[in-house]
Amino acid sequence: MALLTCNFFSETLVINTSMTVILPQDTNNQIGMKNNLNEGKFKTLYLLHGYSDDHTIWTRRTSIERYVAETGIAVVMPQVDHSFYADMVYxxxxxxxISEELPRIxxxxxxxxxxxxxxxxxxxxxxxxxxxxxALRKPDMFAAAASLSGVLDLANREEVANQDDPIVxxxxxxxxxxKINNTxxxxxxxxxxxxxxxxxLPKLYQACGTEDFLFEGNKEFKAHTDELGIETQTTFDPGTHEWGYWDDHIQRVLKWLPL
Structure with missing residues (x-):
């Protein structure tokens, strides 16, 4: 595998930014690489960071480079600050x-x-x-999407808007x-x-630890998809909001992807 830090200028952000990229390498040990080429181009996982992290965090806290070596896919890890992957008001x-410029670049x-x-x-x-x-706003772009301990009930957290909390x-x-609700x-x-x-819809994978502070919101999302008759691969197992849990589950996600 090749591990690259790519520094580039974003016309959308009007600033230089960075992404970490993992690319398969054509070696005797890279068994999955040729199987995951389509017209000479790699299948790709866009891997997103959390609130307190950046584009380097997945390679620093997990063995993602080693895990994807068996799959032969590329991984793109962008930097988005505290944006919640939105066009920010301020x-x-x-x-x-993330949805238009990054894939093109x-x-x-x-x-x-x-x-x-x-x-x-x-x-x-x-x-x-x-x-x-x-994945849900661009369902024609992805075959599968996975959330690990995701803030899936973000719209239901609006009532705490006046609390003195850095995330708020x-x-x-x-x-x-x-308002976020119904948008x-x-x-x-x-x-x-x-x-x-x-x-x-893309295939959906949802995992959250039962001791995670985001567990209730994940249960609500699962109940919502069940009510709609939408099948999701869901794992609620012991765990908190920490890297040991995510390191384990990203390996499960890679095995689950429809490669």
Whole structure:
């Protein structure tokens, strides 16, 4: 595998930014690489970070480079600050960046497939929310999406908007006084809307530890998908909001992906 830090200019953000990229290498030990080429281009996992992290965190806290070596897929890990993968009211347009500019730039630099069946997205915590939001707002882009300990009930957290909490303050920078409920920032609304319109959904994988502070929101999302008759691969098992849990579950996600 090749591990690269790619520094580049974003016209959307109007700033230099970075992404960490893992690319398969054509060696005798890289068994899965040739199996996961489509017209000479790699299948790709976009792997998203959480609230307190950046584009380097998955390689620093897990063995993601070693895990994907068996699959032969590329991994793109972008940097999005505290944006919740949104076009911020008081900040930068990270939704436009992540959903439009980033894939275009990454594919211009590296041989990455643009076919739906070759693209996947996953993330943890804020990134779990981002992964599902990206997949549900762009269902024609991804074959599968995975959320690990995701903030899936973000729209239901609006009632704490006046609390003196750094995450709540960040949410104000992201959304201002705009409501999240029943908008394209609301995962419950997005998935119901796709179901009602009979639009094909990506495969969904959801995991959360039963001791995680986000567990109740994950249970509510699972109940919502069950009520809509949408099948999800769901694991609720012992664990908290920490890297041991995510290191274990990203391996499960890689085995689950439809490669």
């Amino acid at each position: 900040g930068k347009k990270y939704w436009t960046f 990454a594919r211009s630099f590296f041989p990455l497939s643009d076919k739906r069946e070759d693209n996947f997205v996953a993330g943890l915590s804020m990134g779990g929310y981002g992964a599902f939001k990206w 303050k960040s949410l104000y920078h992201v959304y201002g006084n705009n 394209e920032e609301d995962l419950f609304y997005l998935i119901k809307n796709l179901k009602e319109k009979n639009i094909e």
